[in-house]
Amino acid sequence: MTFPLIIFVLAVAFSAAWAEPSGWLKALSPVARAFVAFFEWFGDWAVFCGRLARAAFVPPYEAGEFIRQLDELGSKSVPLVALAGAATGVVVSLQTHDSLVRFGAKSLLPAVVVFSIIKESGPIVTALVVSGRAAAGIGAELGAMKVTEQIDAMEASAVNPYKFLAVTRVLACVVMLPLLTLVADFCGIIMGWIANTLVEPMSLRLFIDNGLKEVAFKDFLPSTFKTMVFGLIIGLVACFQGMRTRGGTEGVERAATTSVVLSSLFIILADVVLVRSILVFFP
Secondary structure (H helix, E strand, O other): OHHHHHHHHHHHHHHHHHOOOOHHHHHOOHHHHHHHHHHHHHHHHHHHHHHHHHHHHOOOOOHHHHHHHHHHHOHHHHHHHHHHHHHHHHHHHHHHHHHHHHOOOHHHHHHHHHHHHHHHHHHHHHHHHHHHHHHHHHHHHHHHHHHOOHHHHHHHOOOOHHHHHHHHHHHHHHHHHHHHHHHHHHHHHHHHHHHHHHHOOOOHHHHHHHHHOOOOHHHHHHHHHOHHHHHHHHHHHHHHHHHOOOOHHHHHHHHHHHHHHHHHHHHHHHHHHHHHHHHHHOO
């Protein structure tokens, strides 16, 4: 776990380097400031997660805002996810076809394409695409609300901003990521078949039958539902970075940038851990 720990430290240090130094941190050297800001970031994040967890389970629940976020983060991401999944299917099909022909195993192409997309390519591509779109949007939106004191106004009006702003967005990311992954998998498999058919004609039914012949639920379900963890990462990081924004419009820019960078790095790190866990519990 040394390598994931190094990635985590570098990611948070990057966030600290972009953050606006405050108070006595300005008097420290850049290295010491980054070191102290790393632990400050981690502590603030832990407090944020605690408040978020408490707000999530205490009524009343913001069902209307939650549904709006499902549409904003889910359905509006479908075209981008479908395009990314289709491009992934074409690339996997073309590259795999060339490799399998060299080894005289081109009959395995449908199975390789389906397994590659379902088990890894579809989930990770979906998570990174949604991270680029949703994390930047959430970070910028909440950052703008923070610097314009709209969040403070909500608290003064007895509205819990963690419940109304953060919980709804985090839950929407968790719910929509598996559904978007299905869209990416479908588009990737179909475009993989089309790319293969342009080289060597094959019916869609034969491609699907050969590709799904050895696929079991233990290959499909864990890889798809691990994207719920990716959605949790995207929502937590983006909401946290947005709600701690300071420094005007420049701070909003930093919040959007660090939201995308940190969520993408944490997704890659989480994927390493989840893939290993899936291999242990679903051999």
